Amino acid sequence: MTELPPFYDDLAGCLAEAWRRLEEGAAHQSGFHTPALATLGRDGAPRLRTVVLRGVDRDSRTVRVHCDARSDKAAEIAADPRAALHAYDPKAKLQVRIEGIARLHGQDAVARAAWEASRPMSRVCYGTVPGPGTPLPDGGAYAQPRDEAAVEAGFPAFRVIVLTAARLEFLYLARPGHRRAVFTWDGEEPGATWLAP
Template identity: 50%
Template sequence: MTRPRPGFADDLDETLAEAFRLLARGVADRRSPIHTPSLASIGPDGAPRIRTLVLRGFDAPTRTLRVHSDRRSGKAMEIAADPRVAVHAYDAGAQVQLRLGGTATLHAEDAIADAAWATSTDNARLVYTTALPPGAAIPTPTLPSALSDGREHFAVLVLRFDALEWLWLCADGHRRARFGWDSAGQASAEWCVP
């Protein structure tokens, strides 16, 4: 018996709704592949830098993602210098790739960071407790002793996307769609060659 073709296969509005559903699930379900997307920023030498992060929040009306970071990290410094970012996520089970482009803002000493810190687990807070910044050389592979509760090193990155590309792989015919939003929030959508 053949499965019915999903509505998002041939409808741009349903495709965008499915993309947003996958992002929301990525926040709520730690087993979702979308829970750990890759974030690319622009390094000081102009080269791209990419890393995997944990998706902590998604707000569809504002098209924002929330991730946490050490404010001393390379990504935080890169985003402070050039806020343009790209996000990539792939869900092998759904056979969907999402690519998002936009800008990021760093929140370290404001209500956004305070609220995120307040809901973080002790285990999640542990990575912010070291005196040395992420990427610093250490003599052994263990974390140095905690020197603080970590709040002073904690930051939230809010990523607002103005472009979203969807690629669905299907034996009956792949589907690729591109969505964009202008500075006034006006949306555009189009199908693309997969």
């Protein structure tokens, strides 16, 4: 018989497991390290891309990723802050989906702290010319910063996306029976209920 995890029939345990897995992802310790972020394009169509999970704060119900101010995702969030994050770890057989409101931070204390905590190789991206998504005549027709001053000059293009969860959906796949739950924070009281898988 398959041994079931402690959260299997425990709603609060499912929520705690979701945040634990997200925290592990931000620390490079689980399959949740590279989730997908969805935004709404300016034409109203969904846009989806893989991002790197950089921070999680379960008390404030937030997840943090980084982007370039010149990117489509930054413009999309600025125009419509509704966003969603999807993470799946096939080894753990766990999926977490978060829907909520994203906030962009640029050239403020949040952005500066995240910039300082970033590895030098990650900072290089924000000084690359031209900006993300620019059509090129060939694959290598762009320039990366060559020294520390040029890397630091990329800081104005650095953005932190903080997504606050209004809804978190949890799915655990198990042979004896899957478990799916939803947690919401869109009213006066938080909501939690099981869902049919």
